[in-house]
Amino acid sequence: MDIDATDDDVFDDVRERVDHPMRRLFEEYGSDNWVAFAVGLLGSVAARLLDLLPPVLLGIAIDATFEENRPFSLGPIPLYEYASEPESQVIMATAIIAGAFLLGAGFHWIRNWGWNSFAQHIQHAVRTDTYDQMQRLNMDFYADKQTGEMMSVLSNDVNRLERFLNDGMNSAFRLAVMVMGISAILFWYNWQLALVTLVVVPAIAFFTYRFIKTIQPKYAEVRSSVGQLNSRLENNLGGVQVIKTYNTESYESDRVEDVSQDYFDANWGAIETRIRFFPGLRVLAGFGFVVTFLVGGLWALPNGGGAPLFFTGTLSTGEFVVFILLSQRFIWPMAQFGQIINMYQRAYASAERVFGLMDVPGEIEERPDAPDLVVEGGEVAFEDVSFGYGAGETADEETILDDVSFTVEGGDTLALVGPTGAGKSTVMKLLMRMYDVDEGAVRIDDQDLRDVTLPSLRQAIGYVSQETFLFYGTVKENITYGTFGATDEEIIEAAKAAEAHAFIQNLPDGYDTKVGERGVKLSGGQRQRIAIARAVLKDPKILVLDEATSDVDTETEMLIQRSLDKLTADRTTFAIAHRLSTIKDADQIVVLEDGRVVENGSHDELLDEGGLYANLWAVQAGEIDELPEEFVQRATERRAQTDAADAADDDD
Known part of the structure; x- marks a missing residue:
């Protein structure tokens, strides 16, 4: 699947539905953490106010020392009453400044x-x-999203929110306190010179506004390209064995280079905007400092002509020093305002993706008053079931199952047979309510699956898929997955039933052997037997075997089949198999073709009918020359349809 640079973010559809994501973040999650927020806010305000005390004290000390008409006082606090001599005033100012630093460090x-x-x-x-x-989303959602894209939301986007809530909020309140506090001090000293210092603020605000408008869509492109890059890397690392065996390293390197280039282009576009913005902001901030220094310096000259230009009043040396020190602390933090906006825009884009994902409705809904499923006899009935993936979303949606009906008695084994794409696995997904039927109903012991709780339904069903998945961990942990309280004896019995105990004992650490990522340290047959042991240990009322022996050799299949015969003797069992020899003893065989039930009966009955099942049996028996031409032609058409569907998926 080639990813073009113009591809849209796969989360665009969910992002568009999110309103005010940052406000929602604080409303839904901030309220539970208000104490930490209050502590951080209090610490920010107190620490920054204490940071402003040393420059003010320095100015007071300079004026009190070098200008006799200036009293040694901190606003309304007459410090001269406690230190009347210049030496004692310097010592007191030093002590207060040191105390401010120590107290500020604590805050x-x-x-x-x-x-x-x-x-x-x-x-x-x-x-x-x-x-x-x-975990609650319908499987349709995952059909359009790749693992790397989902990981990008859980990792990159959530981490971006954390960085803004920590560094961004910290910086924002620091900036607010500094701006308000310094503005108040400067206006208190000399409102005219304060206006000179603040003259660049409107320009900085406008410059920042333009930056926000420019950078926001660029960050959306970056987030999209990150998800695509992660998906490609995850896909390739998961398929590294196929890449090596087909000698396609150079081809995959080119594909990774393409998506990496897309990320580079998107990220570099955002970087170019940032690196133009911040130097410009510093120039504006520097201009404010230069003007303050020029006007204030001329104003404070001891032998100068007094207030320059149209200004009035006096400006002492100490006041000028305070202005210079605080204007630096005022102007440069203003230049950091762009950094805060930059972090906010990144967090905003991430919050859209996070809440957009949270707002995706799960199509499988459970009634609030739904009772638990009660399985007594174990009878399963499909009643006029029709289904299509994403049905109703597009006019040309293909129907997967069309008016499917059958009933399996409790304790019987029903086998589903048919060509690839006939709908066999879809039938099982409907039984486990991974999807809801579009028409008709699926019932267990006359209970509609839509009327019972999902946990009770899935607890009653044991499922062994043809695509065996093992979690990273030990053999024991994988067998007990879902039945966590099982004893060692129960685990061993389940492994024996799956013909897995013998090979597990020969592993380096037995049941404590690590299986590796996705069970990579085990063979396909070994993984399959562990998955069967997992289902056996669950002891379900209904058992689903979806090509459960597809990855084992003939000898192992025979051993597993012998154990499965014992396992299925007293429970309702569904078996999907292309290898018809494994299901010929089933109580009932349902043959599907193009989503419809075309035959239903026992093995011998279906052979006597001479229909699709008989032809499939002949294929596996090697009697290819005796097959009717109509069957061969139909198989060719089905193969062409499957290839076309695969090609369409590759182009998506």
Whole structure:
């Protein structure tokens, strides 16, 4: 699947439905962490106010020392009553400044604790809630999304929110306190010179506004390209064995280079915008400082002509020093405002993706008052079932199952047979309610699956797929997955039933052997037998075997089949198999073709009919020359349809 640079973000459809994502972040998650927020805010305000005290004291000390008409006082606080001599005034000012630094360090620690706690708790809650939502989504959603894209939301986007809530919020409140505090001090000293210092603020605000408008769509492109890059890398690393065996390393390197170039182009576009913005902002900020220094310096000259230009009043040396020190602390933080906006825009784009994903409705809905499924006899009935993936979303949606009906008695084994794409696995997905039927009903012991709770339904069904998945961990952990409280004896019995105990004992650490990522350290047959043991240990009322022996050799298949015969003796069993020899003893065989039931009966009955099942049996018996031409032609058409569908998927 080639990913073009113009491809849309796969989450565009969900992002468009999200309103005010950042406000929602604070409303839904901030309220539970208000104490940490309050601590961080208090620490920020106190620490920054204490940071402003040393420059002010320095100016007061300079004026009190070098200008006799200036009293040594801090606003309404008459410090001269406690230190009347210049030496004692310097010592007192030094002591107060040192105390401010020490106290400020304590508040800086409180500030950092508060913001980090606030951000980390929200990050944890958002990530776990997003993952929980992912687990609840209908399988249709995953058909359009790749693992790398989903991981990008859980990892990159959630981490971006944490960085803004910690660094961004910290910086924003620091900036707010500095701007308001410094503005108040400057206006208190000399409102005219304060206006000179603040003259660049409107220009900075307009410059920042233009930056926001320009950078926002660029960050959306970056987020999209990151998801595509992650998907390509995850796809290739998962298929590295196929890449090596087909000698396609150079081809895949080119594909990775393409998506990496897309990311490079999108990211470099955002970087170019940033690197133009921040130097420009510093020039504006520097201009404010230069003008303040020029006007204030001329104004404060001891032998100068007094207030320059149209200004009035006086400006002492100490006041000029305060202006110079605080204007630096005022102007340069203003230049950092762009960094905060930059972080906010990144967090905004990430919040859209996170909440967009959270808002995706799960198509499988459970009634609030739904009772648990009660399985007594284990009878399963499909009644006039029709179904299509994404039905109703597009006018040309293809129907997968069309008016399918059959009943399997409790304790019987029903086999589903048919060509590839006939709908066999879809029938099983409807039984486990991975999807809901479009028409008709699926019932267990006369209970409509849509009327019972999902956990009770799926607890009653054991499923062994043809695509065996093992989690990273030990053999024992994989067998007990879903039945976590099983004893060692129960685990061993389940493994024996699946013909897995013998090979497990020969592993380096037995049942404690690590199976590797997706069970890579085991053979396909070994993985399959562990999956069967997992289902056996669950002891379900209904058992589903979807090509359960497809990855084992003939000898192992015979051993597993012998155990499965015992396992299925007293429970309702569904078996899907292309290898018809494994299901010929089933109580009932349902033959599907193009989503419809075309034959239904026992093995011998279907052979006598001489229909599709008999022809499939002949194929596996090697009697190809005796097959009717109509069957061969139909098989050719089905193969062409399958190839066309695969090609369409590759182009998506």
